Amino acid sequence: MSQFRSDEPPFEDDEAENEMDEDEEDVPLAMRKRKQEEPDQADGGMDDDDIPLLARKKIKKEYKEYKEKTKKKRVKEGADDEYDIIKPKKKKIKQESVIKIVTVSPIKRQKIKEEEEEVWRWWEEEKRADGVKWTTLEHKGPVFAPPYERVPRNVRFYYDGKPLELSEETEEAATFYAKMLNHDYCTKDCNFQEMFNFFQAESEKRKAASKEEKLVKKIENEALMKEYGFCMIDGHKEKIGNFRLEPPGLFRGRGEHPKMGMIKRRIQASDESMVPSPPSGSRWKEVRHDNTVTWLASWIENVQGQVKYIMLNPSSKLKGEKDHIKYETARRLDKVIDKIRATYRDEWKSKEMRDEDQADTVGCCSLRVEHVQLHKELNGKENVVVFDFPGKDSIRYYNEVEVEKRVFKNLELFMEHKKEGDDLFDRLNTQVFRxxxxxxxxxxxxxxxxxxxxxxxxxxxxxxxxxxxxxxxxxxxxxxxxxxxxxxxxxxxxxxxxxxxxxxxxxxxxxxxxxxxxxxxxxxxxxxxxxxxxxxxxxxxxxxxxxxxxxxxxxxxxxxxxxxxxxxxxxxxxxxxxxxxxxxxxxxxxxxxxxxxxxxxxxxxxxx
DNA sequence: AGATCTACTTAGGACACGTCTA
DNA sequence: TAGACGTGTCCTAAGTAGATCT
Structure with missing residues (x-):
């Protein structure tokens, strides 16, 4: 097996713009040269790697701080629009659109069996306990987003009422917004109307396409899927989950997200490599052989600085086995749940808990003081705890729960000496329970x-x-x-x-x-x-x-x-x-x- | 000991697609 | 025979857990 990672020279935003605009041919040339001169990338490796890393750290840190701030703020003001106040800092972030590829050069290529071939009954095989996820792996790499196609010249962009020529890259960015005109990002100064209309028309065209045209598209799609949508793992053909890279576009966070509408950049492969061949002349950032992980490729997303992965479909052994284990763990919990419950009920009266509330520690259960309200009486019920908080994906949770008096008292104790933003519980793990x-x-x-x-x-x-x-x-x-x-x-x-x-x-x-x-x-x-x-x-x-x-x-x-x-x-x-x-x-x-x-x-x- | 990083699961919305109905 | 409608699939953001770093 072998893993590889392509190494792209990171570049600054405006540099990128210049290169793109002036002479696209320079890029592959530069790469080729680079490749010849420094085949082992010993040169600027430090620079190349360090800067983006720092940038990433900064992005993450900023966001985290931001989240903290706004959380506390929300509590104080109960306001909805606090995100408007803080603008994401504009700064040059080094390009990190590089792809790592995990793959393998299997010594023996397994003969690909006919479609709908036999089921791999992995559940009848022995499980490996050593954390090794596979012995051979072979795949074609991810599918890159299709290149940007310019809109016709009669589709213009207006600034301050006047049509404005845009560079290709800027135009692409403009189309991101134009496609979302019915959202409220973009109403001031900029006029995306023509572009918007164009895409609407395109979409209509697509819908109105004839059966044959649709069929052609379908067949093309299937061919792509057939080529890139599967991998060979330990001699079995398995479906990949997301074999397409995320295309450039606008970042759409959920809820009142501070980074909503920021531009998510196009992912480049840059630098050629062999096995799954990257587009154009360039190699992967890194090629890696790591059979302790399950992903096939990864890249770093620029808006939040997170690592993203190409992984297998849920139908695969790797995912299925994990799923199976999860349920077996839950079943084991069933055997001891009564004991656990008896224990904690017993410990409700324990003194030990009472001392803990001074410690301002943060556990893994994230419920905070402001998320619950205690009512001695509510709607005819006694000792009612009202839960009200935004959960995952900003989905509201609201529930009024009548609890035992002892629980109620304990909650009162937990909340004593605590302020908004403090965690209610420490050292709590609820995953298996769910x-x-x-x-x-x-x-x-x-x-x-x-x-x-x-x-x-x-x-x-x-x-x-x-x-x-x-x-x-x-x-x-x-x-x-x-x-x-x-x-x-x-x-x-x-x-x-x-x-x-x-x-x-x-x-x-x-x-x-x-x-x-x-x-x-x-x-x-x-x-x-x-x-x-x-x-x-x-x-x-x-x-x-x-x-x-x-x-x-x-x-x-x-x-x-x-x-x-x-x-x-x-x-x-x-x-x-x-x-x-x-x-x-x-x-x-x-x-x-x-x-x-x-x-x-x-x-x-x-x-x- | 807390912060950060890596790897992976969980989640709802968008939209494509197939089917049913007028 | 198109258009409405419901379902399935895709997409990718948002979580968590555990390892590793500082």
Missing amino acids: TYNASKTLQSQLDLLTDPSATVPEKLLAYNRANRAVAILCNHQRSVPKGHEKSMENLKEKIKAKRDAIDDCEAEYHDFKKAAKRGSVKEKVNADKKGKQLERLKDQLKKLELQETDRDENKTIALGTSKLNYLDPRISVAWCKKHGVPIEKIFNKTQRTKFLWAVHMADENYRF
């Missing part, structure tokens, strides 16, 4: 809600309800889908129509019945038929009504996240097998490939 709670809840809810004699649709509803209980527990929210209101209306109308149909049918049915009573055989048959039709209509109505509740209950709840990340798939597999529900009804194709191990491992008797 997986455990989710899976445990699914199992118990399924037990509770599944009627073995019910129909498949009814069972599915039960499953969804169980899934929903978990999603609520984990606070997996989503914004109400765009057409929700309307789609509910449509559904209601359908239901109404169905009800009318039932009324009509019922009336006819009674008429036939009456007639049948008078003895006519024909009427009897008719009555029978009507009866059956009535039954069917009622069934359909029931389904629609179920769908209505299901959809409405689900409008702000995302089921996918828990299904994909927290629910032991074997619970679902076993449930399907036990109740004769086809697995396709609950796992779509992606989910089935991710959880193939579970489909094979679990029989109907599996219990979490």
